[in-house]
Amino acid sequence: MGFLDKVKQFLNIGGVKVKLVGVGPDIARDSGKIEGKVKLSSKSNQHVKNLKVIFERKITTRKPGTQNQPLTSENTSIKFDTLGEFRQEQPFDISAGEEKEVNFSLGFNIPQSSNPAGMNLNAGKFSLNFNSGNNNEQIEYSVKAVADVDKAAFDPSDNIWVRVV
Numbered sequence: 001m002g003f004l005d006k007v008k009q010f011l012n013i014g015g016v017k018v019k020l021v022g023v024g025p026d027i028a029r030d031s032g033k034i035e036g037k038v039k040l041s042s043k044s045n046q047h048v049k050n051l052k053v054i055f056e057r058k059i060t061t062r063k064p065g066t067q068n069q070p071l072t073s074e075n076t077s078i079k080f081d082t083l084g085e086f087r088q089e090q091p092f093d094i095s096a097g098e099e100k101e102v103n104f105s106l107g108f109n110i111p112q113s114s115n116p117a118g119m120n121l122n123a124g125k126f127s128l129n130f131n132s133g134n135n136n137e138q139i140e141y142s143v144k145a146v147a148d149v150d151k152a153a154f155d156p157s158d159n160i161w162v163r164v165v
Contacts, residue, residue, distance in 0.1 A: 015046055015152060015156065016046050016048060016094060016149050017041045019038070019041075019158050021039055021101075022035070022037055023036040023143050024160050025161075025162055027055075027163070027165070028165060033084075033108065034055055037102065037103055037104070038147075041098070041100075042095070044096050045095050046094050046149055047093050047094075048093070048094060050087065050091065052146050053085070054082055054145075055106060055108045055141070055143050057081045057110070058078065058079075058139070058141075058142070059079045059137050060076050060077075086106035088102060088104075141164050142159050142160060143162055144159045144160075145159075
């Protein structure tokens with residue numbers, strides 16, 4: 001393997017591509033599980049050490065007194081919660097030009113809002129939770145697939161924003 005090939009491997013250029021299939025755009029809150037497929041393809045021979053799919057909640061909370069200001073890192077705090085996870089720990093190889101599909105099913109539990117007295121409003125990919133005080137939250141949900149590729153600094157991934165209904 002030449003120097004350029006090693007650099008391409010390290011940066012995952014022409015390497016493994018990851019695509020989530022059969023997920024969203026809506027996830028039923030009461031279903032308790034998400035099912036779908038992860039499609040993997042590659043333009044070169046690769047070794048995948050493991051694969052994981054994560055259902056995640058992102059909560060952006062405004063600081064008190066900043067409701068009329070644009071969202072910035074100074075007036076908000078961001079918190080991520082993992083609500084469910086699927087892991088395939090068995091490593092596998094993928095050859096150049098080959099496509100592989102991995103079926104997954106992950107269970108999840110969505111905890112109540114940080115302020116149970118708040119009101120939730122679903123709109124598009126996110127929910128707004130208007131609390132009884134001056135703070136408000138923007139809640140976004142996503143499903144993310146990540147393949148841990150041997151000798152690659154940047155693991156390939158795919159992310160789909162979903163709406164919980």
